[in-house]
Amino acid sequence: MACVDVVALLGIGVLTGLTTVLFGFGGGFVAVPVVMWADTGLGPDAMRVATATSAVVMVVNSGFATAVTPRHTLVRLRGSGALVVLLAGGASVGALAALHAPFGPVRWAFVVYVALTLADLLLRPGFLRPCAQETATGGPKRLPTAFGAPIGAVAAFLGVGGSVMTVPAMRRAGHPMRVATALANPLTFAIALPAAAVSLGGSATPVTEHVQAHLAGTVDLRAAVTLLAGALPVIAVLRRRPPKIADRTHAWAYAALLALVVVAMLLPR
Numbered sequence: 001m002a003c004v005d006v007v008a009l010l011g012i013g014v015l016t017g018l019t020t021v022l023f024g025f026g027g028g029f030v031a032v033p034v035v036m037w038a039d040t041g042l043g044p045d046a047m048r049v050a051t052a053t054s055a056v057v058m059v060v061n062s063g064f065a066t067a068v069t070p071r072h073t074l075v076r077l078r079g080s081g082a083l084v085v086l087l088a089g090g091a092s093v094g095a096l097a098a099l100h101a102p103f104g105p106v107r108w109a110f111v112v113y114v115a116l117t118l119a120d121l122l123l124r125p126g127f128l129r130p131c132a133q134e135t136a137t138g139g140p141k142r143l144p145t146a147f148g149a150p151i152g153a154v155a156a157f158l159g160v161g162g163s164v165m166t167v168p169a170m171r172r173a174g175h176p177m178r179v180a181t182a183l184a185n186p187l188t189f190a191i192a193l194p195a196a197a198v199s200l201g202g203s204a205t206p207v208t209e210h211v212q213a214h215l216a217g218t219v220d221l222r223a224a225v226t227l228l229a230g231a232l233p234v235i236a237v238l239r240r241r242p243p244k245i246a247d248r249t250h251a252w253a254y255a256a257l258l259a260l261v262v263v264a265m266l267l268p269r
Contacts, residue, residue: 005038006226013230020061020231021238022245023254024163024184031057032110032159033264035223045218047106051098051159052199052218057227058192064232065185068239073182076175079142084190086148087162091191093149094156095198099218101157110158111265117164118258121251126172128251140174155188156195163188167254177250178242 019025035050155162163184170180
């Protein structure tokens with residue numbers, strides 16, 4: 001890996017740390033296009049390696065972010081055990097499918113998925129314009145358990161972690177952005193852990209033996225370590241001293257990041 005690549009990946013690692021804390025992404029949306037760029041020499045296998053590497057980065061980022069999240073925030077997930085199990089089960093299926101999926105369709109599925117999500121956030125009420133939908137007991141609604149398997153499968157297949165579905169859903173259920181994004185981290189961990197396990201045990205078909213030397217299964221270890229080196233210190237600092245962001249500004253920033261990811265995936269390489 002060239003020195004310029006290392007510096008770039010460290011910088012992007014800092015950004016994944018920011019997105020983990022501020023948006024609950026765990027780094028997936030940022031990591032996929034960046035690892036594709038770093039591993040462009042893999043040709044058709046670049047998307048597969050990017051998705052797998054993203055899963056590993058998300059395991060560490062989301063796990064660490066969850067560990068340093070205040071207990072009074074995490075307690076809002078009490079009673080969500082079945083949802084977590086279904087997220088993990090769906091993720092296992094999605095990760096296995098990703099090992100054998102062709103490059104072109106997966107890349108375009110990623111782009112379409114994020115673009116449709118962005119359109120939904122902009123056009124449907126409840127995300128940019130907060131709505132405090134209260135249950136009969138006076139608290140925000142829970143995510144339906146049945147959502148677990150499909151969210152896990154799609155998220156693991158595309159390497160995006162699931163927060164792009166869970167954050168808007170929790171936002172519309174009545175949670176403010178700071179809570180919705182914080183709760184996305186443990187849910188992302190539930191998805192990323194089985195996906196990473198599948199990816200580490202998988203196999204890729206890189207174009208040269210030299211390239212294969214830094215792969216573990218379909219995971220680019222060098223890219224993953226470099227991204228994490230930039231991300232973890234940022235997560236530690238921001239969890240201790242979270243920035244004060246107005247709720248609506250926070251929501252617009254979330255939507256803007258999705259737009260940037262779509263543009264990055266459409267750029268020629």
